[in-house]
Amino acid sequence: MSDAAELRGLRPLQSGQGHEFASWRTGALRIAVGLGLILVVAQATYVVQARPQDLITGAHGMADILWRASPPDFGQFQHELWPAIETLDIAIFGTLWGVILALPLAIFAARNTSPSRSLYYLARGLIALCRAVPDLVWALLFVTAVGLGPFPGALAISVHSVGMLGRLFSEVIEDMDKGPVEALITTGATRLQVFSHAIVPIVLPSLLGITLYRLDENIRGSLVLGFVGAGGIGFELLTAMNLFQYQTVSLLLVITFVLVTITERLSAALRAKLA
Amino acid sequence: MSGALIRADDLTMRYPNGTLALEGASFEVAAGELLVILGHNGCGKSTLLRCIAGLQVPTQGQVSVSGQVLTGLTGRALSTARMKLGMVFQQARLVGRRSVIANVLCGTLGRRQTLTTMLGMFPRDDAPVALESLDAVGLSAFANQRASTLSGGQAQRVSIARALAQKPAALLADEPVASLDPDAANEVMQLLRRISSRDGLAVICVLHQPELARRYGDRVIGMKKGRVLFDAAPEAIAARDMDALYTGTAGGSYHE
Numbered sequence: 001m002s003d004a005a006e007l008r009g010l011r012p013l014q015s016g017q018g019h020e021f022a023s024w025r026t027g028a029l030r031i032a033v034g035l036g037l038i039l040v041v042a043q044a045t046y047v048v049q050a051r052p053q054d055l056i057t058g059a060h061g062m063a064d065i066l067w068r069a070s071p072p073d074f075g076q077f078q079h080e081l082w083p084a085i086e087t088l089d090i091a092i093f094g095t096l097w098g099v100i101l102a103l104p105l106a107i108f109a110a111r112n113t114s115p116s117r118s119l120y121y122l123a124r125g126l127i128a129l130c131r132a133v134p135d136l137v138w139a140l141l142f143v144t145a146v147g148l149g150p151f152p153g154a155l156a157i158s159v160h161s162v163g164m165l166g167r168l169f170s171e172v173i174e175d176m177d178k179g180p181v182e183a184l185i186t187t188g189a190t191r192l193q194v195f196s197h198a199i200v201p202i203v204l205p206s207l208l209g210i211t212l213y214r215l216d217e218n219i220r221g222s223l224v225l226g227f228v229g230a231g232g233i234g235f236e237l238l239t240a241m242n243l244f245q246y247q248t249v250s251l252l253l254v255i256t257f258v259l260v261t262i263t264e265r266l267s268a269a270l271r272a273k274l275a
Numbered sequence: 276m277s278g279a280l281i282r283a284d285d286l287t288m289r290y291p292n293g294t295l296a297l298e299g300a301s302f303e304v305a306a307g308e309l310l311v312i313l314g315h316n317g318c319g320k321s322t323l324l325r326c327i328a329g330l331q332v333p334t335q336g337q338v339s340v341s342g343q344v345l346t347g348l349t350g351r352a353l354s355t356a357r358m359k360l361g362m363v364f365q366q367a368r369l370v371g372r373r374s375v376i377a378n379v380l381c382g383t384l385g386r387r388q389t390l391t392t393m394l395g396m397f398p399r400d401d402a403p404v405a406l407e408s409l410d411a412v413g414l415s416a417f418a419n420q421r422a423s424t425l426s427g428g429q430a431q432r433v434s435i436a437r438a439l440a441q442k443p444a445a446l447l448a449d450e451p452v453a454s455l456d457p458d459a460a461n462e463v464m465q466l467l468r469r470i471s472s473r474d475g476l477a478v479i480c481v482l483h484q485p486e487l488a489r490r491y492g493d494r495v496i497g498m499k500k501g502r503v504l505f506d507a508a509p510e511a512i513a514a515r516d517m518d519a520l521y522t523g524t525a526g527g528s529y530h531e
């Protein structure tokens with residue numbers, strides 16, 4: 001029998017088996033998954049006490065706030081410039097220290113570069129801890145520890161970034177093309193030389209891209225941190241809300257929107273350049 | 276032959292999972308000699324080269340290079356010994372983002388201070404060395420091009436240039452022409468031929484094409500299931516022996 005004939009002979013047989021298989025086992029599985037999904041959605045709707053009618057009756061209140069919030073009070077712009085800079089700098093400081101701490105941790109937490117098994121698990125655990133606790137909770141902790149202001153915010157962003165960056169960095173290192181690394185080992189290069197001439201040039205673009213993305217996320221994160229007293233725009237927003245200065249609130253939202261859009265675009269453009 | 280440059284003695288390799296990849300392989304290669312290794316998939320050719328290059332430690336036996344035993348060395352002594360052996364793989368294994376010349380310069384790392392080279396500073400006299408080895412593979416015109424823009428054949432020649440910049444006494448090539456078209460394959464084989472006969476390096480080259488082995492090899496070793504089946508000049512190998520290499524080995528790998 002020629003190859004082609006063999007293939008023709010085999011195809012219907014295989015797909016026939018597939019259909020038989022699909023007809024009852026897979027079918028039952030699909031129904032079960034569908035029922036399960038419906039159940040999950042139903043209990044979520046019940047637990048959040050969803051009341052769509054309140055949205056309609058509440059529309060009046062929302063319109064009132066919107067009315068009182070416009071136009072934004074641009075006279076406050078100069079006054080709010082400093083908190084805006086603070087928000088940016090919390091993100092920059094936090095990202096920078098996040099990178100500085102995440103890099104060595106990631107090297108320990110990548111299976112192919114970790115010096116020992118116990119260090120591997122220790123690094124993994126630290127990274128998981130930093131990541132599992134949200135930055136808002138870290139900020140609460142640091143506000144208690146070092147007092148109000150931008151510094152606890154910057155610390156919170158750093159620690160949370162260590163978790164996010166550490167995991168992504170170690171994945172990049174683990175998935176790296178090992179060919180050039182081994183090639184350099186055979187030239188008699190030392191460990192450090194292999195690191196600087198093979199590992200760094202291979203992974204650097206990905207690491208930079210991840211860091212830029214993190215910076216973008218951190219700016220959004222640091223906007224919120226002020227709610228718990230960690231400085232920046234968020235703190236201003238909270239104060240204005242409490243004092244019912246809705247026109248200041250809307251100005252702050254405009255500033256936030258501009259900040260987030262610009263950094264998002266900038267970070268995306270830089271990342272596109274790296275690729 | 277008294278002038279053995281590389282000597283493999285009773286090399287045996289059992290991987291941690293129990294696979295016996297090499298079983299008492301012994302042979303010698305002299306300076307200026309091109310030795311071809313043939314054998315079915317999974318017969319242990321790559322394992323053999325990796326043991327010689329010191330990338331793997333054999334479970335038994337030893338490798339010596341110009342009289343110095345390499346097996347068992349560690350740390351700085353191992354890196355120094357490795358400099359005598361250049362290695363080329365099936366894939367060129369270049370750092371694609373860097374220039375061709377930067378990749379070739381990496382071959383000189385073993386001779387240089389860790390700290391200065393880490394900052395990207397190579398001694399001035401290394402540039403001519405790198406250019407010279409690039410010239411030897413006929414690619415000096417490509418020095419400043421990004422390595423990722425090269426064709427497969429060119430990339431392979433650059434990887435040979437990187438190994439030459441190391442100024443090794445021997446070159447180990449693991450299927451260097453496996454992903455090249457016939458013309459590019461012949462170019463690379465001619466290059467290896469020249470490196471051994473003109474520059475006096477010992478060259479060990481793993482191939483899957485008996486006809487290339489006959490055309491370019493000074494000597495051919497046939498391996499089967501981790502053992503050396505024959506070791507002879509190409510003209511002394513009977514077609515029957517060549518066929519025996521590849522019979523009864525379907526399935527590729529060999530487990531005990």
Ligand SMILES: Nc1ncnc2c1ncn2[C@@H]1O[C@H](COP(=O)(O)OP(=O)(O)OP(=O)(O)O)[C@@H](O)[C@H]1O
Nearest residue numbers: 290292294296315316317318319320321322528529
């Ligand atoms: N790291 C490893 N761990 C366990 N077994 C391995 C390892 N590397 C190779 N082997 C096994 O050792 C045997 C020899 O492998 P090797 O790669 O040396 O063969 P080869 O002759 O180079 O084959 P090919 O022609 O396909 O390249 C094979 O059975 C392979 O499965």
Ligand SMILES: [Mg+2]
Nearest residue numbers: 320321322449
């Ligand atoms: Mg192989």
